[in-house]
Structure formats: C-alpha cells, structure tokens
Amino acid sequence: MSTVTAPPPAAVVVERRPRPVPKGRQRRFFTAGKLAALLVFIVFFLTPVYLLLLTSFKSLAEADPASAWTWPKTVTLDAWREAWDKLGPALGNSFKLVIPATIASTMLGSLNGYVLSKWRFPGADLVFTLFLFGMFIPYQAVMIPLALLYNDLGFPHGLPRLILAHVVYGIPITTLIFRNYYATVPTELIEAARMDGAGMYRTYLSVILPTSAPAFVVAAIWQFTSIWNDFLFAVFLITNPAAWPVTVALNNTAGSQVTPFPVQMAGALIASIPTLVVYIILGRYFMRGLMAGALKG
Amino acid sequence: MRSLRRIGRWGPGLLLVLPSIILIVLFVYGLIGWNIKTSLGTQPVLNGPSGVRNYTNLWHEERWIRDLKNLGVFTVVFIVGSLAMGAIMALLLDKGVKGEGVFRGVYLFPMAVSFIAAGIVWRWLLNPSSGLNLIFDKLGLDVLKNQWWQTRSWGMAAMAIPAVWQMSGYIMALYLAGFRGVPEELREAARMDGAAEWKVYRHVVFPHLRPVTLSALVILGHISIKVFDLILAVSGKQGITETPAVYMWDLIFQASNRPKGAAIATLLLLGVAVLILPYLVFTVRSERRA
Numbered sequence: 001m002s003t004v005t006a007p008p009p010a011a012v013v014v015e016r017r018p019r020p021v022p023k024g025r026q027r028r029f030f031t032a033g034k035l036a037a038l039l040v041f042i043v044f045f046l047t048p049v050y051l052l053l054l055t056s057f058k059s060l061a062e063a064d065p066a067s068a069w070t071w072p073k074t075v076t077l078d079a080w081r082e083a084w085d086k087l088g089p090a091l092g093n094s095f096k097l098v099i100p101a102t103i104a105s106t107m108l109g110s111l112n113g114y115v116l117s118k119w120r121f122p123g124a125d126l127v128f129t130l131f132l133f134g135m136f137i138p139y140q141a142v143m144i145p146l147a148l149l150y151n152d153l154g155f156p157h158g159l160p161r162l163i164l165a166h167v168v169y170g171i172p173i174t175t176l177i178f179r180n181y182y183a184t185v186p187t188e189l190i191e192a193a194r195m196d197g198a199g200m201y202r203t204y205l206s207v208i209l210p211t212s213a214p215a216f217v218v219a220a221i222w223q224f225t226s227i228w229n230d231f232l233f234a235v236f237l238i239t240n241p242a243a244w245p246v247t248v249a250l251n252n253t254a255g256s257q258v259t260p261f262p263v264q265m266a267g268a269l270i271a272s273i274p275t276l277v278v279y280i281i282l283g284r285y286f287m288r289g290l291m292a293g294a295l296k297g
Numbered sequence: 298m299r300s301l302r303r304i305g306r307w308g309p310g311l312l313l314v315l316p317s318i319i320l321i322v323l324f325v326y327g328l329i330g331w332n333i334k335t336s337l338g339t340q341p342v343l344n345g346p347s348g349v350r351n352y353t354n355l356w357h358e359e360r361w362i363r364d365l366k367n368l369g370v371f372t373v374v375f376i377v378g379s380l381a382m383g384a385i386m387a388l389l390l391d392k393g394v395k396g397e398g399v400f401r402g403v404y405l406f407p408m409a410v411s412f413i414a415a416g417i418v419w420r421w422l423l424n425p426s427s428g429l430n431l432i433f434d435k436l437g438l439d440v441l442k443n444q445w446w447q448t449r450s451w452g453m454a455a456m457a458i459p460a461v462w463q464m465s466g467y468i469m470a471l472y473l474a475g476f477r478g479v480p481e482e483l484r485e486a487a488r489m490d491g492a493a494e495w496k497v498y499r500h501v502v503f504p505h506l507r508p509v510t511l512s513a514l515v516i517l518g519h520i521s522i523k524v525f526d527l528i529l530a531v532s533g534k535q536g537i538t539e540t541p542a543v544y545m546w547d548l549i550f551q552a553s554n555r556p557k558g559a560a561i562a563t564l565l566l567l568g569v570a571v572l573i574l575p576y577l578v579f580t581v582r583s584e585r586r587a
Contacts, residue, residue: 045406065424116314121308145328250414
C-alpha cells in the first residue's frame with residue numbers, strides 16, 4: 001500500500017468525467033477481492049493434487065485416512081515403486097492403444113473434413129449431421145452389440161478391438177475439428193490448384209495438408225486425452241487382464257482392499273502423467289479442441 | 298453427359314468419405330438398431346419377460362425409480378454448480394488479470410485427468426472420517442461436516458462435487474470465449490450512455506451469452522446422463538449412489554441379463570437424443586444460413 005504513489009485528487013477527476021471513476025483505494029480493494037476469489041478457486045482445484053502427492057510419499061504405516069493432511073514423518077518412494085510395478089505393463093498397453101488409434105482417427109478426420117468443406121457432394125450436410133450425432137451417443141447404447149459383433153466376426157481379442165472402437169467413435173469429433181479448420185482455408189487456393197490441373201488428391205497433398213498442422217495437433221490432443229482416459233469401452237471390450245489399459249488396471253488396484261492407499265494415490269498420479277504433460281505443453285491447442293467439442297468453430 | 302461430368306466432380310470426394318460413412322452407419326446406427334433388438338429379447342435362463350416388457354417393467358421397479366432420482370439430483374447439482382462456478386471464474390478473468398494464463402491453466406487441468414484417477418482422491422476427500430471433514434474440523438466449521446455421498450437421499454449431491462471439479466473449468470473456458478466475443482464497441486456504447494459497469498454486463502454482455510449457455514447445458518447434460526466411471530471410482534457399486542448406467546452395468550456383469558441391460562442402454566440413448574437432436578439441427582441449420 002505505502003509504496004504505491006497516491007492518485008491525483010479524486011474530486012478534480014470526477015468533475016471532468018461524465019461519470020465517476022472508482023477511487024484509487026476503492027479500485028485496489030476491488031482488485032484485491034478479485035484476486036482473493038481467484039485464489040480460492042485455485043485452492044479448490046489443487047487440493048486434490050496436494051492430497052495425492054502428500055499421501056503418495058507416505059509409508060504404509062502413516063497412510064491413515066484419519067490423518068490425511070499431516071506431513072509424512074519419513075518420506076519414502078516405496079509407494080511410487082510399487083505403483084510403477086503394478087501399472088507399468090498397463091501403461092505400455094495404453095500407449096499401444098492410444099498412438100495407433102489417435103493417428104488413424106486423425107487421418108480419417110482430416111480427409112473427411114477436407115471433402116465435407118471443400119469437395120462437397122449432394123447430401124454432404126446430412127452425412128455431417130449423421131456423423132455429429134455419433135459424437136454424443138452414450139457408449140452404453142452400442143457396447144453390448146459391439147462385443148457380439150466382434151465375436152461373430154472372430155475379430156482378434158485384446159487391444160485391436162479397443163483400437164478399432166476408438167477409431168470409429170473418434171471419427172465424428174476429428175471430422176468436426178478438421179471441417180471447421182478447412183472452412184477457413186480460402187477457396188481461391190483450391191481453385192488455383194485446380195486451374196493448374198491438380199485433382200482432388202493432389203490438391204489435398206500439396207495445398208491442404210501442409211497447412212493442417214494446427215488442426216492435427218488439436219485433433220490429436222483431443223483423441224489422445226479421451227482415449228487415454230476412457231474406462232467404459234476398455235473394461236467392457238478387454239477381458240484379458242494382461243491387455244488392460246491403465247484406467248482399468250488402476251481401478252482394479254484401487255478397488256481391491258489389499259492395495260495400500262499410498263500405492264493407489266501414486267498410481268493415480270502415474271496414470272495421469274502422460275495426459276497432464278500433453279496438457280501442460282500444448283494447453284493452447286487443448287483449449288481449441290474443447291471449443292470444437294462444443295460445436296463452436 | 299452433363300450428369301456424368303457432375304459425378305466426376307463430386308464422385309472422388311464421396312469415395313474418400315465412403316469408408317467413414319460405412320463405419321459410422323454400421324457402428325453407430327447399425328449397432329443402435331442391434332441394441333434395440335437385443336433389448337426386446339428374453340433372458341433364457343431367468344425366463345424373463347420379452348419385448349416391450351423389458352422397458353415397461355422397469356417403471357414398476359423401486360430400484361429404477363431410485364436410480365432416476367439419483368441421476369436427477371446429480372444432474373441438477375452438477376449442471377447448476379458447473380455453470381455457476383464456470384461463469385464466476387470467467388467473470389473474474391474477463392477484464393484481464395496478471396497471470397491469467399496460470400489461473401486458466403489450473404482451472405482447466407482436471408479436464409485432462411480421468412474420472413478413475415480423480416475418483417481415487419475424491420474417495421478420501423469425501424470420506425466422512427477423513428478429507429474435507431478433517432479440514433472443517435480444524436477450521437472450527439463443524440456445521441459443514443457431513444456424511445457426503447453416504448447421506449440418506451441427498452448423497453448424490455455430494456457425488457456431483459468431483460464432477461464439478463472436473464468440468465467447471467471447461468465451462469469457464471466457454472464463457473470466457475463468449476465474454477471476449479462481445480464487440481468492445483457495444484460495451485463502450487453502453488458506457489457512453491452512462492451505464493454502470495455491472496449494467497453493461499447485465500444488458501449487453503449477458504444477453505450475448507445465451508448460445509454459450511445452451512452449448513454448456515447440452516454438454517453437461519449429456520455427460521451427466523452417461524455418468525458411470527466417476528461413481529464407480531468414488532463409491533463403488535452402492536445402492537445409495539446407483540444411477541441407470543451403473544444399474545445397466547450390474548445387469549450385464551452380475552445378473553447376466555443382457556436384454557434388460559440393453560433396454561436401459563436404449564433409454565440412456567433416448568435421453569441423450571432428446572437433448573442433442575434439437576441442438577444439432579439448430580446448429581447445422583444456423584450454420585447453413587450464415
């Protein structure tokens with residue numbers, strides 16, 4: 001307070017303006033209140049993280065729900081080690097699932113978005129609407145017959161079933177992201193390429209694809225995050241525990257009474273690290289994906 | 298001849314999208330149809346009802362009615378909580394604050410975390426003899442101590458807290474984009490007319506946000522109808538926190554009653570469709586007009 005230079009006499013200012021501006025002290029008070037409110041929200045969002053971290057460094061003996069907030073007397077990495085041993089293979093499965101599924105659904109989204117925005121065919125709007133509805137359907141409404149279909153087709157068990165499911169049900173959102181993005185590419189660019197004799201495919205490769213990097217990042221982050229965090233499809237379609245992705249393995253660890261609390265908490269952190277790293281590095285693009293998910297371009 | 302040339306014009310495009318169209322028609326619409334067919338069948342061992350009975354019988358079950366009530370309580374608290382918190386956070390950030398990126402980043406990060414991972418810590422926070430109750434105890438706020446989701450009849454309201462934690466940042470982002478989409482000239486014009494700042498919000502900014510609120514409602518609503526992982530992770534399978542999606546789960550895995558499970562799945566879809574379809578038609582139509 002004392003270091004801030006005093007504002008000019010308020011009365012003078014007030015008389016010259018059409019309406020009174022808040023006095024300096026009043027404004028500072030307002031700003032301080034705003035900041036305090038913003039910090040309260042920060043506390044709300046970070047408290048669970050604090051509790052996770054705190055408990056994950058406790059020893060088995062100290063991890064008692066009744067003393068959740070006390071600092072560990074001895075800091076130990078035992079829980080992290082054990083969680084890593086338990087979830088390591090599942091973490092590997094998650095990567096084996098997420099990487100191909102993200103790449104495939106993003107590529108399909110790019111092609112669809114290109115056609116639906118620049119090479120429209122009769123009924124393109126209907127197709128797009130049919131796709132969009134697919135974005136919102138509850139997985140519950142398709143998962144029983146999906147498992148039956150896989151069995152009827154003799155589709156290979158394990159991760160392939162999950163990969164295909166995520167590719168297919170990812171088509172709507174990736175198509176939406178790319179369609180909105182390509183709508184901003186000037187049509188003259190496409191016309192110019194066509195004048196030069198380039199067909200649809202050549203135009204895609206030489207004009208569209210090179211400008212698509214931002215949309216690819218947005219779509220890939222969206223897919224990476226939602227596939228990584230999916231639980232319902234994974235637990236329903238994968239019967240063999242050796243093929244479980246990390247969400248299912250984590251839930252299984254946490255659900256059993258024998259797993260110590262620090263291990264559960266360390267496991268929750270380990271399972272969240274990949275998506276959090278993506279979020280921290282590429283947060284700006286993450287936001288854009290969220291906007292697309294609300295159907296806003 | 299002319300029509301051939303036209304096909305030559307849009308044919309390749311259609312061909313390129315065709316694989317996706319086939320996949321969507323088969324996996325979305327085909328499987329929805331198959332699911333409805335399953336829901337009209339009979340569970341052979343239980344010798345249960347068949348046909349529409351799988352649906353109508355549900356409405357005579359206390360369990361189903363309780364699950365719907367649970368979902369209702371959850372939905373109201375989740376939606377109202379997320380909208381209110383999201384709007385307040387956006388309002389606080391709207392005028393620009395030092396370190397805005399940090400605030401936004403922290404408010405939004407739970408979106409990147411799975412319900413399963415979040416549920417593990419919320420199970421402690423909402424444990425009557427641990428977590429938040431311990432903090433209230435220390436702060437002398439004994440009035441706030443409660444049984445959380447284990448509270449009779451209103452426990453689902455507590456279950457919505459982790460969901461608000463996870464989704465309100467998203468709503469904040471939507472509203473913030475909405476606020477900033479209001480042309481500055483409009484705000485300025487209102488100020489020139491002598492409107493106080495809160496009146497500028499009340500009469501100029503807020504009316505602009507109706508489409509954003511509609512989007513937010515639709516998004517939150519459809520998430521709420523499907524809610525499953527979160528409940529499993531926080532409370533496990535408990536009657537007191539059961540929702541239709543959890544009931545369906547129980548029917549398939551514990552009772553191996555596939556037709557009845559499929560019937561519930563169809564009802565979930567119906568709930569989402571009632572919410573989403575008008576919104577989709579409205580969005581696509583207004584886009585075409587633009």
